[in-house]
Amino acid sequence: MAGLKFRVLLDSKETNKIFRDILISDNENFETLYKLILNAYNFNEQQMASFYMSNENWDKGHEISLFDM
Numbered sequence: 001m002a003g004l005k006f007r008v009l010l011d012s013k014e015t016n017k018i019f020r021d022i023l024i025s026d027n028e029n030f031e032t033l034y035k036l037i038l039n040a041y042n043f044n045e046q047q048m049a050s051f052y053m054s055n056e057n058w059d060k061g062h063e064i065s066l067f068d069m
Contacts, residue, residue, distance in 0.1 A: 002026045006038055034066055 003025050010018040022031055022041040034049050053061040 010041055030064055031066060
């Protein structure tokens with residue numbers, strides 16, 4: 001089974017940087033990734049989230065939101 005590995009960084013002024021490595025099947029969607037991230041950090045499902053395309057400099061590009069605003 002092919003898959004994708006994401007390194008997720010929780011970066012806040014209150015805490016040190018906290019990493020989680022998340023593995024996901026390559027046929028899953030962003031909603032599944034969102035739920036895995038929430039679970040990895042013990043967040044509730046009331047959290048808003050967006051994913052962004054970026055370039056090699058990590059400049060934020062196209063937004064992929066979970067909900068239509």
